[in-house]
Amino acid sequence: MDLKGFSEASKTHYIVVPPPPNNTDDINVVNHQSLNNSIPFVPLLNGKESIDALTKRWELYNALNCQFHSKIDNLLTQTNQIVYEKIYKILSSKNTTTSKGIFTSLFLLGSDSNLNIPSPADTENKINVIVSLTPKESPNVRMMIKRSMFELLAIASERIDPMTYNVSENLKEITLLGVEYDLSLLKNFKNILKKDLKLIYNFKEADSFSFQVMDDFLQILKTMTTYDGIEVGAIFHVSTNLTNIEKNLRQKSIRLIKKNMHCVDLSKNKNFELTNKIFETFLITVDGKLHLSSSLLSFTLDKMANCDSKNKLVDTLIKILDYSLMFYFFNTSFSIFVDIPNLVFFNENYVKELVKCKTFQKFIEKLVETHEPSENILDLLENKHNALEDFFAKLLISQNPRTEYLFKVKNILETELHITNYNLIEIYYNLLLQNNKGENKILDYLVHNWPECANFEEKLAFPNVEIICQELFMLDNKSDLLSENLFPKMRSNIEDDLLSCDRLIPSIKVLGLDTNDENLFSLSHVMDPPSTYFFSLYREASAFFNIYDFYVAFKTCLPKDVILKYIMSHINNYKDNEDYNDATYLQVDILKNFLEENNNDKELFFDKLALIWFIQCVTEFKYMGIIKDEANTRKSLSGILEKQIWRGI
């Protein structure tokens, strides 16, 4: 019997992973001509941006993005590596107390159950097997045993050299069928395979298991350890707190677990350690050139505070940084100058933007105040003799004082004060804020949180500098684009989409279809989807509405004449039109039959058509959670619908 195939067939569910797209890597290779169509960026500077600059911007963005992600991946794998080593050490450690009835238990705290733990290497006369169980697969003890024995045998028979040893023949020693998926397999394991076994159970999402089942299963694990040549281990992935597991198990089982228990903390983010590293990586990736605005930082902090589990926090941070970078490159023409060689693209158009910049204007004002020669100032403003360009180039080369300062603070905190529980993003945020005296708040913040910092005041002081042209290199959350895209408001989004359906459905022109094409039957030529009409009515209605009244209103707001005319024209000539494809033909045919059933009465026909749409819409809206049957009625159809809103407040 093919074990793998059989166990595959007996699964209740499958996980399908879509294949990765093939052409992610060769974005940079594609030549310019085809790029014009494939770059999602649009020319900025009122559309005057040159194609080359646009391409450079796109390439630069991709390069930075790739760089950032590869660094992050490295970082994450590194942290995982450390954890792996710990887990290995525990799993492969020899049981010091060899007495029967004890199994190794390992709690992975803060795990999201995705960690793929490879089994320790086999030795000459011992096989190590890891068997995973999820709550879905474990409705009761019997199924758990059956499944795990399946897997065990499948893995074990793969590992054993079939030339020297015939597994299936030996299995017949127990039963004639060859295999029996219960504990008899374990009991006779040493007899059959002539090897010891370390069986490690991997309980994924341990806190969602039915604890009654888990409890019974732990007792069975204890029984397993009494068999000859069998060692047992159990790994629990705990995403909540350990107390959650503890309070649900019987005292007896807890004592059993405690006999040989280990904990490994997987939560990637202890004391913001990892988020700090990620943020640092980001700053380094953009070469310290870019600034982050206070609104973006406060937004990031807010969203991070809303994360329940610490693993989610890391994902959220990466996503926000990712989006902000993309938004910046999409939106800002100056973004190409992050890479200094791109200065060759600098021209008239950029000068206009640069001169408008607030901090630059302030700088000019200062120059005027200090009575600089007016020639110099004019040169700067009009870019004579490339004065402005040179000035700009100098700006680009100079270091970003904020980033520099941030790393300095980090160093002092870590090496001299041994503080690790700081949040780098919060420090950056406070760097941007100003207190009443117009000074940076950073010092107040540091001293307030870590009084030891008072001794380093001089080193930690940050001069309140104006950074010229910082607006041009600022990642921002302008117009709430990030908040809208990363954390969309569900309800208002649905409502907006329903009101203007072209947000979702591309109009006919975009699709490149000809409105006058007589061979194509599509009502979208003459009307919006019915739900759009339905929703515009719904918005006007009060909280309760009578279903019939609503239907009548719905019917009248449909563009009746246009629809009828369109349908009739198609019905009249579809018979002789050979260009129709099958689907269209069928549609029109159905409509014609429908019309004939109604004795060619157009009014009646349209009423019924509207009714069909109406019922469809009501059902759709119910599923969307926008309307419901009237509350407080026990009848299934009361004729009254209710908006799904809370009217109490």
Add this chain to the structure above:
Amino acid sequence: MSKLKNVVHRDEELVFLDSFIDKDNQPDLKPNNVIIQGYQSCGKTYVVEEYFKQQKNEILSCIINHKEIFSWKNLLKEISRASLQTLRLKFSNYKVSNIIDPSGTEHFYLLVRFFSQLFSDCGQQIDEAARYSFYVVIDKIDQLPEIDVNTFPKLIKLHEILPSNLKFKLKFIYTVENVSFIDKYASYDIPTIVFPRYTADECLQILLSKKCLFKASSQFNEKLVDEIGIKDTVPRVKNQIVEAFLHFVYEAFYLYTGSNLQDLLDMAFLKWPQFVQILNNDNYANEVDMYKQSIDLWKNTQDYLEENIPGNNKLESQYDLSDLSKYLLVASYLCSYLQPKYDSKVFAKKSALRQGRVSYGRRAKFDFNPRHLSPGIFPLERLLAIFQAIYPYSDRDRNYTDEEKDDINNKHFSGLIPNTSNVEVYEAIGELISSKLLLPSKFLHASPLNSNTKWKVNVPWEIILEISSSLHFDITEYLQ
């Protein structure tokens, strides 16, 4: 019969057992079924195991461990498998014929067929006149899962269905914990041996009889040799220490575990490594000193998972609710314990416009109903509405720049308070539901997307008070 050396305080019961079991190979003279009744952890299985171990040359037997059984089909298979194995050991030249497959015995009639085949095959190898009993011990038959009422009668009548000319006679011994189980089958008149609970003194003695388990611990021996400087060859001191330790365990936890020896032993195993650490040169000879210095061990049972982490007394909680989820939880508590009709009065910012009775209709005095003390159910929209009413537009204690303040004010007055119903809120609700802090009113087809599902909060008052105080949110104000 000779006394079993590993069994103490079960002499009388052993005599009874012995008298019911056929040792002289005259199966017709002894009962076919014997029940051994006794509550948890009073030595039933242990005694039977030891008994058959001692007699294994004279009596054919096999024991079914109840922990390996998951259903009655499984039980039948296990019976046939174990019997086959025993007989195979006994008659080493016996070859399994193709017809006999223990994993095929999924029904009683198949079991009967299996045994008649097995017994007649094996019978060919023994003398014409000899007759044997074959004992199957089924452990804790009343505790087996998925065993229905009919299984037991079928088992006890199995011997009647088997052909009478076989040279083996199938006999069962059952151990049972619950008396009510025996009462159900009282009319069958099965001989029953009752194992009483151990008394306190007996418990202590049995505990002391296990001291070799502790003496063998390598940690203990190393400690003795390395630190205290006692040679391995002085068994008296070791004995003394272990005995003292077991006495402590017994004195401290007998009241907690009762006569359940297994628990008491587990407890002793848990305490032993810690106790060994406390031992030193000064206290090992003196019981009182030992007790005084290890007093923390005896104050609680220590069967918590968290304390076991070395070098970290207080575990940092891995999983913490965010402020957003906390506000949602508070809102759901308010939903559950406030009358919906007062909502507009309590939460609406414009409640000044409609004051008094007008705002919530006629006032009727409520009858006292204990149901009002349990959390009420509410639809999800109400939770969202109340959440919006109580959620501050910024919960972070920090000063805003002027720009930000303007921004917030604008949003507030245009009704765009952040977080009102964005994805985060829904995520947080999902989190609350999966951690069972919010419960659906009915568990069948419960889903946040279904408007028929109502919800209720699953958090007691003390905890919600703690949560709301951590948010600086005065929940008592709303519940007066």
